[in-house]
Amino acid sequence: MIRFDNVSKVYARGAKPALDDVSVEVERGDFVFLVGSSGSGKSTFLKLVLREERSTTGEVYVAGRHLNRLSSWRVPHLRREIGAVFQDFRLLPNKTVYQNVAFALQVIGKNRQHINSTVPEMLDLVGLAGKEKRLPHELSGGEQQRVAIARAFVNHPPILLCDEPTGNLDPGTSVGIMRLLDRINRTGTTVLMATHDDEIVDQMRKRVIELRGGRVVRDQDRGVYGLERV
Amino acid sequence: MRLRFILGEVFNGLRRNSTMALSVVLVTFVSLTFVGAAALIQIQLGDLKDDWYGKVEVSIFLCPENSRYTQCATGPVTTAQEDQIRDVLGTGAVGDLVDKTYYEDKQEAYNNFVKHDQQGISSLLTPDQMQPSFRVKLKDPEHYQVVADATAGLPGVEVVRDQRELFSPLFRFLNAATIVAAALAAVMLLAAMLLITTTIRLSALSRRRETNIMRMVGSSRLLIQMPFMLEGAVAATLGAALSVGGLYLGVRYLVGDWLKASVTWVAYVGAADVWTVAPWLLIVAVGLAAVASIVTLGKYTRA
Numbered sequence: 001m002i003r004f005d006n007v008s009k010v011y012a013r014g015a016k017p018a019l020d021d022v023s024v025e026v027e028r029g030d031f032v033f034l035v036g037s038s039g040s041g042k043s044t045f046l047k048l049v050l051r052e053e054r055s056t057t058g059e060v061y062v063a064g065r066h067l068n069r070l071s072s073w074r075v076p077h078l079r080r081e082i083g084a085v086f087q088d089f090r091l092l093p094n095k096t097v098y099q100n101v102a103f104a105l106q107v108i109g110k111n112r113q114h115i116n117s118t119v120p121e122m123l124d125l126v127g128l129a130g131k132e133k134r135l136p137h138e139l140s141g142g143e144q145q146r147v148a149i150a151r152a153f154v155n156h157p158p159i160l161l162c163d164e165p166t167g168n169l170d171p172g173t174s175v176g177i178m179r180l181l182d183r184i185n186r187t188g189t190t191v192l193m194a195t196h197d198d199e200i201v202d203q204m205r206k207r208v209i210e211l212r213g214g215r216v217v218r219d220q221d222r223g224v225y226g227l228e229r230v
Numbered sequence: 231m232r233l234r235f236i237l238g239e240v241f242n243g244l245r246r247n248s249t250m251a252l253s254v255v256l257v258t259f260v261s262l263t264f265v266g267a268a269a270l271i272q273i274q275l276g277d278l279k280d281d282w283y284g285k286v287e288v289s290i291f292l293c294p295e296n297s298r299y300t301q302c303a304t305g306p307v308t309t310a311q312e313d314q315i316r317d318v319l320g321t322g323a324v325g326d327l328v329d330k331t332y333y334e335d336k337q338e339a340y341n342n343f344v345k346h347d348q349q350g351i352s353s354l355l356t357p358d359q360m361q362p363s364f365r366v367k368l369k370d371p372e373h374y375q376v377v378a379d380a381t382a383g384l385p386g387v388e389v390v391r392d393q394r395e396l397f398s399p400l401f402r403f404l405n406a407a408t409i410v411a412a413a414l415a416a417v418m419l420l421a422a423m424l425l426i427t428t429t430i431r432l433s434a435l436s437r438r439r440e441t442n443i444m445r446m447v448g449s450s451r452l453l454i455q456m457p458f459m460l461e462g463a464v465a466a467t468l469g470a471a472l473s474v475g476g477l478y479l480g481v482r483y484l485v486g487d488w489l490k491a492s493v494t495w496v497a498y499v500g501a502a503d504v505w506t507v508a509p510w511l512l513i514v515a516v517g518l519a520a521v522a523s524i525v526t527l528g529k530y531t532r533a
Contacts, residue, residue: 079448090443106235107449143363155447 001188002026007058014230018044020214031185034194036211042194083152083160087167089144091136098132104151126150142173162193198225239457243433250429250467258469259417262511266477268411269507274499276406289391290364299388311386324380330367336360424464426522455527462519470515474508
């Protein structure tokens, strides 16, 4: 589903590479934690998958596409196969819960009938049934993140990228969000989650890829957050 | 769905950014009014030329008695000389250029003078004091010089006049007015374009959150940029519509009612000419907005 072959990314000429000769393969339906301290290259990894950035050297394959050779006008089609969730939710403050989720379908040209049937299903899945008409500021952080997940998943993309999705949430709320992501993963969706949250990683016992200084220092099935704890 | 979405975004953008949008409308309005005025002056000029050049003639004035010109030193024109001139005008290269030749004798010249005389000078004159002439109508008035060269030296010819000369100061003035209007229009169009650029940029910045999400969920670049383009285009088109309205009112009341009443002997531009200019003004407005969009949007809504 996602494959990096000897991928390096250098932002400025002469600077230290943000990713350094990374080779990783993520299979369809995998749940992978991407861990590492700030500046270890997690965000760059996600940006390369979304084709927000291009690799300096090495090949990137996502959802059957060779991103090095993907022309820019085809990038939108790639992004329709990737849902993205962020630490800061990125909801539209003047739109209701329902409208925020529907927006993602509207702007890729889905018809109203499709939207009317899909959005309530999705809100039900994330546990927000009955809160369709709320505005984001009327929701708790956990609920806002659920809206963001609903928006990312409403188009049923095969890949879900999560960049610190629990970074702004308390531990109890985070557990709820992780349950939701696990549930989505069990529908066959590949989930790639960058995180600092060691408790969550330790609890979930999923595959862990650890980056340090742009290099993969660990790739472990059913791993925990820090090596020293093993 | 997409159309509804785009129109909704355009409406919201214009509402949120209403003062900027209004300034775009007004600047486009003023600049296109100048463009339209320049065009209308040129149309007026063309009409006048068609109209007057159709009427004007080359006048070959023949020697009267007591002429002060040296070429008439031998006395008034004779019948034989008149025949020779008629011959030159009727045959050869000159004959091909001539549409019609009309001989105005002394009596006719006197009658015409009396008809147009408003100050009573004609009472001091007799037909004998008048000057006979050939009035030559050319197929194309631009070929005046050939006819003048062929006839000016002939015996019995006092002087050859091209009546177009009478109008040239007016035409020069109208041409200068066109240049002034066009220059003002150019400056205003530049201002309009810069303003549209700024408006689109502000609009794009204020909606960054939306466009980022659109990018993230995979909407096409066209859909992301279309609302901004249309915002500029709608504002510019409104400006163009206002300028068409302004030109129509100007032509209707200023030219149609006021100028027509004070200077009656000229055919003026009318509403029909405004409608001829109108589509061009709309095209200029939309083109302006398009150029401004292309310049701005690549930078502010990247894929």
